Amino acid sequence: MSLFNVFNIAASALTAQSQRLNVVASNLANAESATSANGGPYRAKQVVFQAIPLNGAGLSQGAAVVVREVVEDPSPLRRVYDPRHPAADRDGYVTYPNVNVVDEMVNMISASRSYQNNVDVMNTAKTMMLKLLTLGQ
Amino acid sequence: MIGKLEHAFDDFAVALKLRSYRQQLLASNIANADTPHYKAVDIDFGQALHQALAGSALRTTHPRHLTANNSGPFGVAVLYRTDVQGNIDGNTVDMDRERAQFAENALRYETLVRLLNVEIQHLKAALRTQ
Numbered sequence: 174m175s176l177f178n179v180f181n182i183a184a185s186a187l188t189a190q191s192q193r194l195n196v197v198a199s200n201l202a203n204a205e206s207a208t209s210a211n212g213g214p215y216r217a218k219q220v221v222f223q224a225i226p227l228n229g230a231g232l233s234q235g236a237a238v239v240v241r242e243v244v245e246d247p248s249p250l251r252r253v254y255d256p257r258h259p260a261a262d263r264d265g266y267v268t269y270p271n272v273n274v275v276d277e278m279v280n281m282i283s284a285s286r287s288y289q290n291n292v293d294v295m296n297t298a299k300t301m302m303l304k305l306l307t308l309g310q
Numbered sequence: 311m312i313g314k315l316e317h318a319f320d321d322f323a324v325a326l327k328l329r330s331y332r333q334q335l336l337a338s339n340i341a342n343a344d345t346p347h348y349k350a351v352d353i354d355f356g357q358a359l360h361q362a363l364a365g366s367a368l369r370t371t372h373p374r375h376l377t378a379n380n381s382g383p384f385g386v387a388v389l390y391r392t393d394v395q396g397n398i399d400g401n402t403v404d405m406d407r408e409r410a411q412f413a414e415n416a417l418r419y420e421t422l423v424r425l426l427n428v429e430i431q432h433l434k435a436a437l438r439t440q
Contacts, residue, residue: 175327175330175331175333175334176330176333176334178334178337179330179333179334179337182334182337182338182341183337183340183341185341186340186341186342190344193344221346222342222344222345222346223345224342224345224348227338232349232351232388233382233388234334234382235334235335235337235338235339235351236338236341236342236345236348237338237341238341238342238344238345283344287343287344290340290343290405290409291340291341293409294337294340294341294412297412297413297416298333298337300416300420301330301333301416301419301420304419304420304423305326305423307423307427308423308426308427308430309427309430310427
């Protein structure tokens, strides 16, 4: 039944958008992390969404969405002159992450709006199914 | 008479099925609003209903005949939406339009359910003994 597929599609979008929000939180939290697990400074991360056709049936059944991969932002890192910092290099520069806080805030709002939209979709589908259950009463 | 009763709601069933199918496509558009290169899809409901009621879908009369890949129930053709303001990432979902269509489709679905209920009440009234 198609209406159950609406739930599957909206649920996949909710998962994907919350993962995107997760990445935004990670970027904002690490906006000043000069060192990370791999030794170098933290690099901003972005999610890449991909549409997955339902039941592998081409476009005819609609498409769910998944996070295909999390990529690291290749843009140059921020360099700040601070010779007293323990992570400063020979010239006295510290390399900070390439997190753009404005970009991240925009991304966060966009993710939040998309999440709300999909919650509304689920609610509407639920109302439709409940209406259908009252048939013949 | 029983045979006629059996088919009394067939048209409603077809219309309800198409409505919920369209709802699925619109949900897919809304879910993929941020997916690069996703193209919004929809069906022409009037034409789809006409085709489904007439039973004029593409038929396969031989096992090696190809089936139309981009078709939903009753062989309804799934179409790409023409975009008004395309995104730079190749996505053609216009959220305002999708939300409006989604709400309208849900309302029409509920209208169908209500009409069907009225029909059922009529039949019940006719069947009742005085």
